Every structure is written in structure tokens, then in C-alpha cells.
Amino acid sequence: xxxxxxxxxVADGKPSKLTLELATTARSLGGxxxxxxxxxxxxxxxxxEVAAFSTRVMVVETxxxxxxxxxxxxxxxxxxxxxxSPDLLLIGATPDGKDVAGALVGLTDLPILVNxxxxxxxxxAPHVEMSTFGGRLVTRSTFTxxxxxxxxxxxxxxxxxxxxxxxxxxxxxxxxxxxxPVRVTDRVAKAGAAASIDDAxxxxxxxxxxxxxxxxxxxxxxxxxxxxxxxxxxxxxxxGWIAYGQQIGQTGKIVKPSLxxxxxxxxxxxxxxxxxxxxxxxxxxxxxxxPIAEFADLLVVGDLFQIVPALTEAxxxxxxxxx
Amino acid sequence: xxxxxxxxxVPVVGTERLDPSAYVQxxxxxANGNDExxxxxxxxxxxxxxxxxxxxxxxxxxxxxxxxxxxxxxATRAYHVTDDAIAGSCIRATVAILAAALRKLEFDLLxxxxxxxxxLGGVVAPALAARLGLPYLxxxxxxxxxxxxxxxxxxxxxxxxxxxxxxxxxxxxxxxxGEPRYPSLRGIMQARSKEVVTWSLADLxxxxxSVGESGATTRLTGSKxxxxxSGAQVVxxxxxxSVTAVIDFLAARRLI
Ligand SMILES: Cc1cc2nc3c(=O)[nH]c(=O)nc-3n(C[C@H](O)[C@H](O)[C@H](O)COP(=O)(O)OP(=O)(O)OC[C@H]3O[C@@H](n4cnc5c(N)ncnc54)[C@H](O)[C@@H]3O)c2cc1C
Ligand SMILES: Nc1ncnc2c1ncn2[C@@H]1O[C@H](COP(=O)(O)O)[C@@H](O)[C@H]1O
Numbered sequence: 001x002x003x004x005x006x007x008x009x010v011a012d013g014k015p016s017k018l019t020l021e022l023a024t025t026a027r028s029l030g031g032x033x034x035x036x037x038x039x040x041x042x043x044x045x046x047x048x049e050v051a052a053f054s055t056r057v058m059v060v061e062t063x064x065x066x067x068x069x070x071x072x073x074x075x076x077x078x079x080x081x082x083x084x085s086p087d088l089l090l091i092g093a094t095p096d097g098k099d100v101a102g103a104l105v106g107l108t109d110l111p112i113l114v115n116x117x118x119x120x121x122x123x124x125a126p127h128v129e130m131s132t133f134g135g136r137l138v139t140r141s142t143f144t145x146x147x148x149x150x151x152x153x154x155x156x157x158x159x160x161x162x163x164x165x166x167x168x169x170x171x172x173x174x175x176x177x178x179x180x181p182v183r184v185t186d187r188v189a190k191a192g193a194a195a196s197i198d199d200a201x202x203x204x205x206x207x208x209x210x211x212x213x214x215x216x217x218x219x220x221x222x223x224x225x226x227x228x229x230x231x232x233x234x235x236x237x238x239x240g241w242i243a244y245g246q247q248i249g250q251t252g253k254i255v256k257p258s259l260x261x262x263x264x265x266x267x268x269x270x271x272x273x274x275x276x277x278x279x280x281x282x283x284x285x286x287x288x289x290x291p292i293a294e295f296a297d298l299l300v301v302g303d304l305f306q307i308v309p310a311l312t313e314a315x316x317x318x319x320x321x322x323x
Numbered sequence: 324x325x326x327x328x329x330x331x332x333v334p335v336v337g338t339e340r341l342d343p344s345a346y347v348q349x350x351x352x353x354a355n356g357n358d359e360x361x362x363x364x365x366x367x368x369x370x371x372x373x374x375x376x377x378x379x380x381x382x383x384x385x386x387x388x389x390x391x392x393x394x395x396x397x398a399t400r401a402y403h404v405t406d407d408a409i410a411g412s413c414i415r416a417t418v419a420i421l422a423a424a425l426r427k428l429e430f431d432l433l434x435x436x437x438x439x440x441x442x443l444g445g446v447v448a449p450a451l452a453a454r455l456g457l458p459y460l461x462x463x464x465x466x467x468x469x470x471x472x473x474x475x476x477x478x479x480x481x482x483x484x485x486x487x488x489x490x491x492x493x494x495x496x497x498x499x500x501g502e503p504r505y506p507s508l509r510g511i512m513q514a515r516s517k518e519v520v521t522w523s524l525a526d527l528x529x530x531x532x533s534v535g536e537s538g539a540t541t542r543l544t545g546s547k548x549x550x551x552x553s554g555a556q557v558v559x560x561x562x563x564x565s566v567t568a569v570i571d572f573l574a575a576r577r578l579i
Contacts, residue, residue, distance in 0.1 A: 011480075068477070068486065070449070071459065093445075095462055095478075098438075102446035106453025111415050111540030114444035127544055132443070133339040140545040148540065151446070180458040182488040185474075190482035202578075226579070234498070244464070244478065244499050250336070250440055251357055251498040259578045269337040270356070273440075276549075280576055282569060288557065298572050299555040306562040307569075314566050315579060 002032030002124070002146075003086040006054070007077065009096060010038055013045030017199050018092040020159035022152060023053040026090055027162060029121045036166075037080070039073045041065065047168045053159060054166040060173050067182045070099030078107040079176045086147075088126060093151040094198070101149050103179065111148040113141050117156050117256075117277065126150060134269050135276030135295075154199050155256040194220075194246055195229040202228025203257045205248060205275075206236060209264015209285065209304055213241040218308045219263060225315040231255065233271050248274035263304045267292025284308065324374030324468065326365040327430040329421065329448075330358040330393055332386035333441045345543045346411055347441050349382065354389040357436030359396075359503035361496040364466055365434050366397045366504070372468060375399040377428065381409065381420050387519070394514035395506030401517070402428070406524045411536030414442075418450040420534060423527040425455060432466075432473060433457065433493045448495035458488030464499035 006026040008019035019036070026034040035056040038046055044061040051057045060080070065072035077100065081089070091101045093115060105112050117138075118129040127140050128150055197203050204226065206219035216230065223230045230246055237247045248255055250270040260278040265271065267283070267290055275281065276295060283296040284304045293299050300307060332352035334340075342348040354362075365376045378393050380386050381404040390401040404424050412420065425433065438445035452459035464483060465476040473492050476483040478499065506514070524531050532538055558568045573579045 068459075068461070068484070070461075074449075074453070098445040099449045099459070099461055102449025103453040103459070105415060105418060105446060105450040109415065111413060112444075112446060113541055114414070114442065114446060130443075131549065132441075134337060135549060136339070137341070138547050138549050139543055141541050141543050144540055144542055151444075179453060180456055180488070180492075182458045182460055182486050182492075184484050185487050186485035187479070188482045188485070193481055196480065237498075238502065244497070245480070247498075251360075251437070254443075259573070280573075280578060281552075282572070283555070288559070293555050293557070295552055296555040297552060298569065299557045300565045300569060301557060301559045302562060302565050307565050310562055310566045311569055314570055318570065318579065 002088065004029050004032060004034045004088045004090065005086045006034070006036045007089055007091045007097070007100065008036050008038045008046070008050060009092060009094065010040055010042045010046045013042035015046045015050050016092070017159065018094065018154045019050060020053045021154070021157050022090045022092060023050060024159045025119060025152065025157050027053070027055060029119070029126065037077065039076050040069060044170065051166040051168055052161045054162060056166045057168045059168060059170045061170070067184060068099070070096050070103060071179045071182065074100045074103035074107060075176045075178055076173050078104055079173060080171070081108055088147065089149045091149060091151055093153045097151065101151055104149060111143050111145065112151070113143070113148060114151045116150055116152040119150065119152065131277055134273045153254065153256070190243070194243065197229045197231050197246055197248065197253060197255050200229035200255070200257050202226045202259045203231040203255060204228055204261045204263065205231035205233070205265055206242070206263050207233040207265030208235045210236065210241070216242055218305070218312070222261065222308055222312045225312045225319070226259070228257070228259070233265055250274065262292055262296070263308055265292060266290045267295065324369060324372055324432070325377065325430045326369060326374065326432045326434055327377045327379055327425070327428055328358065328362045328365050328398065328434045329436065330362065330378050330380045330389065331355045331436070331439050332380060332382045332389035333439055336440050339441060341546060345546070349385055352382070352385045352389055354393055355436055355439050357438060357498070360498050360500045361434035361436055362393055362396060362398065363503040364496060364500040368466065368468060377402060377430070379421070379424055379428070380404070381417065381424070383410070390519060391514050392506060394517045395510040396504055397510060399517070401519045402522060403519055404522045404527065406531070408524055408531035408535045411539055412534050413539045413541045414444055414446060414450070415540050416534035416538055418447060418454060420524070420527065420529060421447070422451055422454045423529055424522060425451065427527070431490045433491065435493060435495045437462065437495055437497050448493060452493040458492040460486045460488055460492060461495040463494050463496040466494055466496065466500065
């Protein structure tokens with residue numbers, strides 16, 4: 001029987017949304033033995049919530065690690081993998097998830113499939129779907145053997161609770177082989193950090209057409225009216241109008257909102273790769289021939305400085321009307 | 324200070340396609356965008372503190388163009404791992420080959436890109452660090468050499484973490500490190516005579532069947548075009564009418 005582990009991420013004693021998605025995916029696979037593995041500081045506190053989505057939860061509580069989270073997670077997972085030999089590990093394609101997964105490849109020599117946007121189970125094997133080549137191709141891949149690690153993107157599935165709450169197993173794990181030391185000497189939180197685009201349902205993106213840093217106020221207001229987050233192109237991140245954490249695209253984040261509203265964005269291929277799996281794309285651009293016309297669902301030809309504030313007002317009015 | 328920069332030659336972004344045997348076609352290649360950011364930082368650090376930058380790339384003969392461009396930007400020399408048996412290598416094999424090549428080199432810092440435009444994996448860096456037993460500092464937005472060590476700002480959801488480790492160490496960098504320079508005419512001339520060391524699998528002590536197509540641990544089982552977007556509905560109207568059109572469109576799709 002196939003053993004599948006979803007590897008969760010915990011911050012401040014809470015599981016990420018992606019953790020619940022991975023638990024759901026694991027449960028839906030193969031009818032084998034599935035579990036969600038939580039490793040790290042706050043793992044124990046997060047277990048109850050995760051159990052509602054899992055057949056079983058394995059908890060390795062570590063307390064605060066002295067170094068980066070991924071390193072302390074990877075060594076412990078590697079130790080468990082060698083003790084219990086699971087067939088498949090599902091890990092989130094997030095910065096920490098990729099660090100954990102990569103370190104596991106180095107430590108265990110397990111094969112890996114990356115950038116998964118969906119997954120099916122056929123003939124006893126996982127088939128992983130990935131969107132590639134700037135969204136021009138969807139590929140499916142599997143392992144040549146029976147074991148491996150699979151990286152899955154956020155929002156690939158909708159998390160669903162299990163019919164029965166899973167059992168929680170606390171696993172004491174001391175003395176594991178440590179990776180070479182990296183010390184965290186400071187953690188700096190920037191004031192007024194913007195809402196995360198990682199799993200936002202609505203993202204309003206701003207590009208060079210927004211004019212300057214001040215112009216992003218309009219984008220922020222529209223995002224607020226829609227209950228969404230603000231995204232951006234590299235051009236405006238490089239210009240310092242907005243933080244790198246909001247950048248969408250090849251060297252930024254790949255996002256999958258239900259609605260992407262692109263304002264003053266040309267739609268360069270490096271930007272497109274980050275949003276092409278959005279549910280609906282609406283673009284506001286004064287150039288009808290901008291490349292974004294090729295992948296938007298609705299293109300409004302016009303000046304964003306006229307349209308965006310009016311749109312924000314109309315949405316606010318609609319909200320007031322319906323409440 | 325000796326910095327080794329890993330640089331993959333990838334298909335020109337926007338032109339990628341599969342060849343008849345379902346591998347990514349590697350005819351017209353360019354340096355992976357993310358790798359150019361870490362290269363730029365390596366050049367800046369050695370220009371300020373002295374030292375040399377070596378490039379390491381695994382890939383087909385066509386990768387040489389990308390290496391020449393990186394040499395023209397200012398790197399000192401390049402190591403090119405190339406061998407017919409490499410085609411079709413999975414990530415596990417890529418890590419094994421790059422690790423074998425890196426074991427032949429001595430360096431203070433190893434710089435790796437965040438991910439590749441053709442693979443979008445972002446796992447080669449941590450895998451190499453774990454395999455080689457190097458301290459791993461990832462998602463760097465700033466890199467500062469210390470006496471016998473390195474300090475890095477790692478981007479976090481809230482802001483950044485400051486990480487420190489002894490060298491040799493592996494640093495995976497992001498675009499925030501700064502925009503890569505264009506090669507100067509002088510750089511391009513100089514690059515022609517810079518050293519490019521070519522290594523085969525035999526030079527690295529790797530058995531060909533363990534890598535490439537025969538040693539692949541993953542395989543493609545299908546590919547298809549994504550569901551086509553129906554093409555943009557275009558609105559050209561006054562701002563007021565445009566707003567109404569957007570609202571109606573969003574409402575029809577139950578997005579507001
Ligand atoms: C290696 C590499 C990696 C990259 N990675 C990324 C990435 O991750 N993400 C990314 O976004 N880019 C990335 N880029 C950059 C990308 O190629 C484009 O340069 C960038 O996306 C362009 O940003 P933009 O759309 O804001 O600006 P522009 O291309 O300048 O477009 C501005 C648009 O605004 C419109 N406009 C102007 N004024 C108005 C107005 N008043 N009202 C309405 N419309 C208006 C214009 O018609 C135009 O279409 C990368 C490039 C490279 C080489
Ligand atoms: N074939 C290769 N040759 C040199 N460097 C590579 C190669 N493959 C990956 N890398 C490095 O590893 C990084 C991450 O790659 P990946 O995990 O494949 O997305 C890249 O940005 C490169 O710096």
C-alpha cells in the first residue's frame with residue numbers, strides 16, 4: 001500500500017492554507033495510508049486544526065530553531081523518512097517548502113517533481129500536472145520508480161475537511177544530523193507590510209502605467225474595495241514604488257487568484273507566466289495592442305487615472321447597496 | 324575571494340518548446356535570468372574586495388554562448404560540463420553532476436539562482452548545499468562578506484531575516500540583489516580569450532547510465548495546450564461606460 005505524507009507549514013502555531021490543501025490532496029490519493037506531517041515550532045499547537053483535514057497527523061515539535069526553519073525541518077523529515085520509508089512526500093512550492101524539498105533531495109537522494117499545479121492518481125502512480133513555457137504548455141509527469149517528492153503550488157485544490165477527524169501522533173525526535181550551521185541573528189519586520197498575494201482571491205496589479213509610487217494609492221484603494229491584495233510588475237519593483245514581495249512573474253511570485261485586474265501593465269511574457277492561471281483577467285490599458293490583450297478576458301482601453309478611481313467608487317457603492 | 328556562480332543556459336524565454344523526444348529543445352539558449360542577478364552581485368563583490376568569479380554550467384555545447392556573455396560581463400573563467408549522455412537528466416542527476424563538478428573546485432562562496440525559467444524548480448540550490456555539506460543561505464536580497472564568513476538578508480513574509488554562516492557557503496539570491504549589467508564592448512573582446520574548461524562525465528567520475536535519459540527518475544507522460552482563453556472582450560468607451568462594463572462583467576462571473 002502506498003504511503004503519502006503531506007508536509008505542512010506552521011507559523012505562529014497556525015497551519016498555512018496550503019497545508020490544509022496538501023492534506024486534502026494526500027487524502028484523495030490512492031486510498032493508501034496518508035498523513036500530514038508537521039515539524040517545527042508550534043507544530044503541536046497547529047495539530048488539532050490540521051487533524052480535521054487529515055487521516056492522521058504526525059507532530060514533531062521542535063521549539064524555536066536557532067537557524068532557518070527549512071534546515072531544521074529537512075533534517076528531521078529526512079530522519080523520519082529513513083525510519084518509516086513513505087512513498088510520496090507532498091510539499092508546498094513556497095520559499096520554505098522548496099528549501100525543505102531541495103535539502104531532502106540532497107539528504108535522501110529521493111527523486112523530485114516540481115511546480116505541480118494539479119495531481120491525479122492513475123495505475124497506482126501519481127501524475128503531476130505543471131504549467132510551463134509561460135503557460136503555453138501543460139505537461140504531466142510521473143516517477144520512473146515508486147517513490148519521490150512532489151512540490152505543489154498554492155491554490156491547486158480547495159481544502160476540504162475529512163469526514164472523520166484524524167488521530168494525532170506526537171513523535172519525539174531528538175538528536176538528528178544537523179546541516180552546517182547558519183545563525184539567524186535578526187528578524188526584521190517591515191512596518192505596514194502589504195497583504196500577501198500568495199493566496200489572495202483578488203489581486204489588483206499595477207505597472208509602469210501607474211506613473212509613480214504615489215499612483216499605487218489608486219491601486220491599493222481598488223484592492224481594498226475588492227478585498228484583495230496589490231500586485232506589481234518588475235519594472236515598478238525595480239523603480240522602488242512597491243516591495244519585491246508583491247511582484248508577480250518569472251522572478252517574482254506565481255499566483256492563481258480568481259480575479260486579476262491589471263492596471264497599466266503591458267503583459268510581458270515574464271509577467272504573464274506569473275498570472276496566466278488566474279481565473280479571470282481584466283486589463284485596463286490605454287494601448288489596445290499591449291501584449292496583455294492576448295491573455296486578458298476583458299480589456300478596457302483607456303486611461304487608468306480616469307477609470308480606476310471611478311471603478312473603486314462604483315464597487316464601494318455596490319457594497320454599500322448590498323449590505 | 325573566489326566566488327563560483329552557477330549559471331544555466333535556458334531556452335530563450337518565450338520561444339521554449341519540446342523537441343520530438345519530448346525534451347525541452349535546447350537550440351537557442353540564453354543565460355537564465357535569475358542567474359544573472361547573482362552573477363552581477365558576485366562581480367560587484369569581487370570588484371570591491373578583490374578576487375575572482377568562476378562560472379559553472381552543465382548543458383549542451385550551445386550553452387557556450389551564454390557562458391561567453393557572462394564572461395563578457397566580467398567573470399574570470401568558466402567550467403562547462405557537457406556530455407552527450409547528459410541529455411534528459413532529471414533534477415536528481417543534475418544535482419549529482421553539479422555536486423561532482425563543485426567537489427573539484429575550491430571557493431569561498433557559491434552563488435546559485437532562485438530558480439530556472441524552463442524548470443521553475445528552485446530546488447537545486449538547497450539540494451547542492453545539503454549534498455556538499457555547505458551552509459545554505461537562501462532568498463538573499465543582500466550579501467555581505469565577513470571575515471571568514473558571510474552575512475545575508477533572507478527575504479521573509481514580514482520583511483527579512485539576517486543570516487550568518489562561516490565560509491565556504493552557498494548563497495541563493497534573488498532579483499533584489501540588483502539589475503545585471505550589459506557586457507561592454509571591451510568585455511566582449513576580452514571574453515574571447517578567457518579560459519573555458521570543458522569537463523565530460525568521465526572527468527567527473529560519473530557513470531553515464533546513472534544520469535541522462537537512462538538514469539532518469541522522472542518522465543513526461545503527456546503534454547497539451549492549456550484551455551484557451553476565449554480572447555479578450557474589448558471595451559472602448561467613456562470612463563463611465565467602461566466602469567459599468569467592468570462591473571457588469573465581474574457581476575456576471577460572480578466576482579463581485
Ligand atoms: C530575466 C527577467 C525576469 C523578469 N521577471 C519579471 C517578473 O517576474 N515580473 C514582471 O512583471 N516582469 C519581469 N520582467 C520584466 C518584463 O520583461 C517587463 O519589462 C515588465 O513586466 C514590464 O512592466 P510594466 O508592464 O509595468 O511596464 P511597461 O511594459 O512599460 O508597460 C506599461 C503599460 O502601461 C500602459 N499605460 C501607460 N500609461 C497608462 C495609463 N495612464 N492608463 C492605462 N495604461 C497605461 C502602457 O500602455 C503599457 O502597456 C523580467 C525581465 C527579465 C529580463
Ligand atoms: N544545468 C545547470 N547548470 C548550472 N547551474 C544550474 C543548472 N541547473 C540549475 N542550476 C542552478 O540552480 C538554480 C536553480 O535551478 P532549478 O532548481 O532547476 O530551478 C539555477 O538558477 C542555477 O543557478
